[in-house]
Amino acid sequence: MRKLCYLTLTCDDSEKEVIANALLEKHLIVCAKFLPVNAMYWWQGSIANENEVMLFMESADDLFEEIERELKKIHSYDTFVLTQIAINNINEDARKWMEGELKTGEQ
Template identity: 35%
Template sequence: MSTDLRVVLTTEADQIKADALAEQLITRRLAACITSMPVQSCYRWQGKIERAQEVQLLIKTSSDRLEELLSALEALHSHDTPEILQMAAQAGAAYAAWALGAVSPDAASAALEARPGNEHPAG
């Protein structure tokens, strides 16, 4: 398994859509953690300058799960032309180990997540 992490950025139209997308990605083990925050976007669309209140999602995943995550985003996203940006990320050893385990479909990693005494990671 690769130790590289990726951060994928996207926006959704509102918190309800952002929460639904996040839950699907976490359930499928395509993301270890998804942070959402309200943002104001300004962009050109169909020849006009638009402004919109949106919810930005910062999705943390592994390099190994990136392509499947990107495919799922294309399929599940509510926008016809979703913003999907991905970047390499460096993380501390403990967070990286947790994140890689969280996206692993391996049953052993699920047992590690549930081990008593483990603290919740910070987003």
């Protein structure tokens, strides 16, 4: 059985749909949700305070590296943070839907 996961990523509001569409069209994710967030972080020696959008995406563990490669092509940030959170339990109908839509090694 394939290991499913959530991915998180922040981006500028203007690029959220571009990123989501690029990953959806390649079947690297099955869903993307957008949450407005305020982020404070160290950047180039100073504390930055920015409004961003958090993408909360559903995917599979084995697609992480391909997703990261795709993001390096399209994400506007010099350094973005892509995190993976394991899905330990999921209802069977959702699992079947996700596995049916996600890219496999044969595609």
